[in-house]
Amino acid sequence: MSILLSHISKNFGDFSALHNIDLEIPEGELVALLGPSGCGKTTLLRIIAGLEQADSGHIFLNGEDKTAHHVSERGIGFVFQHYALFRHMTVFDNVAFGLRVKKKEHRPNEAIIAKKVHALLELVQLDWLHDRFPDQLSGGQRQRIALARALAVEPSVLLLDEPFGALDASVRKDLRQWLRNLHNELNVTSIFVTHDQEEAMEVASQVVVLNKGHIQQQGSPADIYDYPANVFVSKFIGQTNEFHLHRHTSDWLKQTGLHIPQESDSIAHVRPHDIEIINALDGNSPIILKDWQHLGALIRVELTKKLHESEPKTLYAEMPNEQFKRLNLTRGDRVELKIRQAHWFNSL
């Protein structure tokens, strides 16, 4: 089911949490709402769910205006960061809850409920835990039960609030992959909130970047990474080196082989993997190799740039292990840089 938000605004007292949000999400997408904490992403998700009311604006689910509908009548499934499982019910009863509270004429009989619940528990691979209570489960298990519970009512939209936020790194990694596969299988339109850009890039088919109550950019993970719309997105997604263009920097950047397109753009963002390190031929290069860290297959190199009287600046470059070994560098060596490409932004 498609989701359309038009002119959504929300204030908490004097604080403007969301400012005139317009957003369209086509059917079947797995969308990440990405942003730093306090950017309004959870508020937006709760407004879509109906757990929070917007001050102005409309919400259309599949073309139908659902702005005034109560959360129980929106046909959504909601998964909470801290699971919010019913702690006085078994896993089975938790998952069956949504079916048992249906109106009499729509309520399936217990045999059908049991069949359906067990099928869902199979889907999340936890049927063997059906008679346990939530307190007896691990975090990852609880989150999968919470998901099964939300899916039981066959929601047309699945909303997940920081679904992996409270889990260990390794469990989180597994669950991300698993959620992606599950989405491919069920193909229900899903939105999840996260502050972790890596998670958004890995799981989502579309990413919506939010900051300070405004949508910064919407697009596929590749689009967002390769064509960031502004300085905020470029800095928030992945690592970047920032250069403010004044005369010295500009001259130096030309030496690294970077093509500087127009004068009006005055901030350059360079990804660490777009910087190539070459052994310096003379001893006058302003770049000194300070240190390096192993990131698995890649090496991150920490460089210090000291141009004339300006403050020393730290730069980061990344390259494969092998390549770094071939350079045969030690700490304190002077190096030269080749910059392949940059993203250009206006300083305002």
Add this chain to the structure above:
Amino acid sequence: MSQSRIMPAFRPTISFTLFYLSLVVLIPLSTLVFKSFELHWNDYVDIITNKRVLAAFRVSFTTSLGAAAVASFFGFIVAWVLVRYSFAGKRFFHALIDLPFALPTAVAGIVLATIFQPSGYLGQFLKQHFELQIGFKPLGIVVALIFISIPFVVRTVEPVLQEFDSRMEEAASSLGATRLQVFTKIIFPNIFPALLTGFALSFARGVGEYGSVIFISGNIPYVSEILPLLIVTKLEQYDIAGATAIGLTMLIISFVLLFFINVLQHWVRKRSGQI
């Protein structure tokens, strides 16, 4: 005792607990039991099956149970309002709840008796418009006991309600539950054990209550005479054995009832995965 405890205080604390229990609870209670042994079994049965005593048993236990039930209901509502809503004067009401704890119960009793007696403000009004008499009736005892026991319910339910994760309600709503279903299936089952504790405390307090009851009840034999009053009456006549016989029987009945409430509570907790 495992050696890995953080607080190595098992011995001193268990010693203190046993010492305290003996001094304050076990020794006085066993004295009660031993004192009643001075009676012959037949005398004991005679005292207990005396019609006036039996009537007092009925009055004491039915009014206490009734008052505990009503106090649980209204105490729950009060706790709910205090936890869930913010309103002007909330702190004031919060402090007001504990007042029955601090007030000498006789004062409460005299005040209640003054208003609810047939010629009192409320007593007159109720008599005229609803044909209802509260003062000098068992109903008066219930009113006094409710006054005394509401704080027990409020103070046991309040922290549990405060701790209750309201996201469970949101989750239930998102699954299509109506407000009523959210309350009956999610909130109430989680609060119920605490409510039972409040009920048990109210009941226990109500059975032993003396000061606030005797003024409003009128102490009419066979109608509104409570057991504690009967015990005091017997003591005034130096019938110590008779008083202990009634006291011991009260103790046994209260213990059995509280034990039953505890079992119920254990069963509820177990069924809902809280232990």
